[in-house]
Amino acid sequence: MSEHLDSPGRRYVVAALICAAITLLTAPLHERLAPTNIVMVYLLAVVFVAVRLGRGPAVMAAFSTVAGFDFFYVPPRFAFTVDDAQYLLTFAVMLIVALVIAHLAAGLEHQARMARRRAERVAALYEMSRDLSGAVNVEQMQGIAQRFAMSEFGARAALLVADGQGTVRLAVPAAVTVATDPDLARRCLDHARATGLGTPTSPAASVLYLPLTAATRTRGVLAVEPLDREGLAGLEQRRLLDTCASLLAICLERMHYVEVAQATQLEIESERLRSALLGAISHDLRTPLAALLGLSESLTRAKPPLQGSSGQTAHAIHDAARRMTSSITNLLDMARLQSGPVRLNRQWQPIEEIVGSAVAGARSWLESRCVRVSMPQGLPLVHVDAVLMERVLANLLDNAAKYTPAATAIEIVASADEDAVEVRIDDRGPGLPPGREDAIFRTFERGRAEDAAPGVGLGLALCRAVLRAHGGTIDGRQRPGGGARFTLRLPRGEPPQLDVPAAHAAGTPAAS
Amino acid sequence: MSPAPRILLVEDEAGIRRFVRLALEGEGLRVLEATDLRGGIRLTAAQPDLVVLDLGLPDGDGMALIRDLRTWSETPVIVLSARDAEAQKIVALDSGADDYLVKPFGTGELLARVRAQLRRHARDVEEPVVSFGDIRLDRSRRVVERNGAPVPLTPLEYRLLAFMSARADRVLTHRQLLTGVWGPAHDEDIAYLRVFVAGLRRKLESDPAQPRHLLTEIGVGYRFVA
Numbered sequence: 001m002s003e004h005l006d007s008p009g010r011r012y013v014v015a016a017l018i019c020a021a022i023t024l025l026t027a028p029l030h031e032r033l034a035p036t037n038i039v040m041v042y043l044l045a046v047v048f049v050a051v052r053l054g055r056g057p058a059v060m061a062a063f064s065t066v067a068g069f070d071f072f073y074v075p076p077r078f079a080f081t082v083d084d085a086q087y088l089l090t091f092a093v094m095l096i097v098a099l100v101i102a103h104l105a106a107g108l109e110h111q112a113r114m115a116r117r118r119a120e121r122v123a124a125l126y127e128m129s130r131d132l133s134g135a136v137n138v139e140q141m142q143g144i145a146q147r148f149a150m151s152e153f154g155a156r157a158a159l160l161v162a163d164g165q166g167t168v169r170l171a172v173p174a175a176v177t178v179a180t181d182p183d184l185a186r187r188c189l190d191h192a193r194a195t196g197l198g199t200p201t202s203p204a205a206s207v208l209y210l211p212l213t214a215a216t217r218t219r220g221v222l223a224v225e226p227l228d229r230e231g232l233a234g235l236e237q238r239r240l241l242d243t244c245a246s247l248l249a250i251c252l253e254r255m256h257y258v259e260v261a262q263a264t265q266l267e268i269e270s271e272r273l274r275s276a277l278l279g280a281i282s283h284d285l286r287t288p289l290a291a292l293l294g295l296s297e298s299l300t301r302a303k304p305p306l307q308g309s310s311g312q313t314a315h316a317i318h319d320a321a322r323r324m325t326s327s328i329t330n331l332l333d334m335a336r337l338q339s340g341p342v343r344l345n346r347q348w349q350p351i352e353e354i355v356g357s358a359v360a361g362a363r364s365w366l367e368s369r370c371v372r373v374s375m376p377q378g379l380p381l382v383h384v385d386a387v388l389m390e391r392v393l394a395n396l397l398d399n400a401a402k403y404t405p406a407a408t409a410i411e412i413v414a415s416a417d418e419d420a421v422e423v424r425i426d427d428r429g430p431g432l433p434p435g436r437e438d439a440i441f442r443t444f445e446r447g448r449a450e451d452a453a454p455g456v457g458l459g460l461a462l463c464r465a466v467l468r469a470h471g472g473t474i475d476g477r478q479r480p481g482g483g484a485r486f487t488l489r490l491p492r493g494e495p496p497q498l499d500v501p502a503a504h505a506a507g508t509p510a511a512s
Numbered sequence: 513m514s515p516a517p518r519i520l521l522v523e524d525e526a527g528i529r530r531f532v533r534l535a536l537e538g539e540g541l542r543v544l545e546a547t548d549l550r551g552g553i554r555l556t557a558a559q560p561d562l563v564v565l566d567l568g569l570p571d572g573d574g575m576a577l578i579r580d581l582r583t584w585s586e587t588p589v590i591v592l593s594a595r596d597a598e599a600q601k602i603v604a605l606d607s608g609a610d611d612y613l614v615k616p617f618g619t620g621e622l623l624a625r626v627r628a629q630l631r632r633h634a635r636d637v638e639e640p641v642v643s644f645g646d647i648r649l650d651r652s653r654r655v656v657e658r659n660g661a662p663v664p665l666t667p668l669e670y671r672l673l674a675f676m677s678a679r680a681d682r683v684l685t686h687r688q689l690l691t692g693v694w695g696p697a698h699d700e701d702i703a704y705l706r707v708f709v710a711g712l713r714r715k716l717e718s719d720p721a722q723p724r725h726l727l728t729e730i731g732v733g734y735r736f737v738a
């Protein structure tokens with residue numbers, strides 16, 4: 001009934017009518033009923049009014065029933081004067097009792113109404129969270145937020161999402177009619193605090209901005225524009241809105257991580273595809289080359305040996321096959337390094353191990369060439385992909401073997417300073433072309449094809465790409481006293497603490 | 513005179529098969545050929561003295577043959593693999609392969625490996641004393657000497673050397689060395705192993721930067737060559 005009696009004026013009228021009706025009903029009985037019972041009937045009316053119509057009408061009913069009792073039933077009847085003074089006590093008690101009842105009953109009713117309202121809000125929040133848990137895009141979120149704001153606050157809502165560069169934009173511009181202020185929204189995002197309508201920041205604005213803060217960061221802003229400015233004023237309303245905002249924030253965060261997971265999946269897929277492709281190319285190129293290399297070598301080792309020009313041809317084929325193999329290895333490594341994010345197989349290891357292995361691997365074409373390696377003890381471990389680093393050294397040794405006289409020595413010297421471990425490869429050949437010390441590394445960069453020096457370019461370009469992938473550098477200089485000097489620098493980083501026992505480091509006899 | 517050793521060659525590429533056969537037969541070895549995994553497994557029944565096995569075969573992974581063979585035979589296995597397939601090599605070696613060759617490989621390299629494996633397999637009794645360079649390792653007395661003078665090794669260095677020398681000419685993966693010398697709980701401490709090998713080289717090799725006996729197999733492990 002109270003639902004239909006929304007306007008306060010009407011409730012007072014109904015209260016007055018009830019009082020009048022009670023008076024009319026009891027009037028004919030006035031001869032038979034004692035005045036005490038009449039008072040009881042009037043109090044009953046006040047209780048009824050208080051429960052159904054609220055505090056104001058109940059207070060009015062309290063007064064009017066006292067007045068009615070006085071006027072119609074207390075002698076002299078139909079006058080407000082009183083013969084017997086003790087009725088004044090009756091009036092006073094009746095009024096007090098009526099007012100207390102009015103107060104209690106109305107309070108109860110109010111609490112019941114609040115409890116009902118709260119239950120409705122919990123239901124609305126529940127419904128919203130259920131909808132959000134099924135939402136898979138921001139369009140759906142915008143719709144859910146809008147529905148909730150309209151049903152709970154009579155307000156329009158707009159969802160703004162952070163774009164990662166510190167600004168926010170409307171999630172679904174087409175679906176939004178809220179006039180948002182970018183500055184206020186931005187401020188809300190930056191400080192992760194509510195701004196706009198009713199807050200210390202721009203209280204006069206027509207829109208309230210709430211930050212959507214999830215576990216990791218603020219992911220957006222909820223703009224709420226109430227149709228009635230008082231619609232969001234209450235503490236209860238703000239609390240509800242905050243809850244709504246945190247539900248939206250969690251949902252945004254969930255979507256973010258779904259996106260991240262999908263992107264990672266995609267990256268893994270493309271990485272797999274790339275390495276499968278490179279693997280297939282590698283296999284298809286290398287297999288016939290391996291046969292060519294082996295068969296040509298068989299010719300050079302044939303028994304009895306091939307005579308004259310046939311023997312020379314066999315050697316030439318074998319040499320060409322070997323060079324081509326090296327080029328293809330460089331080419332495929334380069335393709336792998338340039339085709340996307342490189343996954344290096346980095347491990348902590350002594351640089352001398354890689355140098356030693358590269359020199360041993362190069363022996364077949366260095367033949368009897370003198371290679372002096374100088375590695376001081378106590379060099380720190382380096383964090384590198386050994387296969388690629390060995391390839392770098394192999395290329396430098398290959399170049400040195402190709403371009404310097406066979407009688408000259410190649411020297412490899414390692415050292416360490418505060419930031420880096422350095423490896424120098426020195427030769428006594430003709431040195432680098434003057435003024436092109438840097439250009440020789442760039443022959444295969446885009447737009448520089450005209451510089452290409454046959455044979456060297458790719459190898460050195462690969463060296464630089466490998467060093468860069470490791471966060472290091474490589475450069476070529478003239479060596480003092482003649483020849484070329486290539487210097488590799490690898491950042492030292494923080495090698496793992498190896499638990500080598502002190503007794504061990506000192507060295508004890510094996511017989512134990 | 514004992515009959516010439518027989519080599520089982522399992523390889524699907526005709527060109528590679530041809531030159532490997534030429535090279536092996538040039539050395540007076542007999543060659544059995546298989547072009548796929550199934551044929552290869554069938555021919556292991558002929559008890560070859562050595563298997564040269566390509567890992568990428570049309571009808572399956574060569575690894576299956578190694579696992580199969582290792583259930584009943586110690587016949588040496590040399591695998592042929594691609595350069596950038598470290599993980600594959602490691603799995604093959606951990607499954608029981610003895611050595612590997614990276615395609616493309618030269619005849620000289622191939623023959624050296626084949627000879628080393630045949631020699632190793634023919635040694636049925638381990639001699640207590642191993643000599644390499646100017647080092648003499650007497651495993652029965654736990655003594656390492658250079659030109660008669662004792663070389664001080666720590667107990668762990670000695671164990672590492674003894675373990676490797678007992679498996680000379682075989683490629684030992686980091687994991688095999690770590691579990692064999694330090695125990696199964698240490699199979700991840702590769703940097704630790706590297707530091708030990710470096711220390712051992714400084715004590716035993718005449719030029720530790722260009723070792724001749726404790727060789728590095730980049731990305732895979734180590735090999736001891738007497």
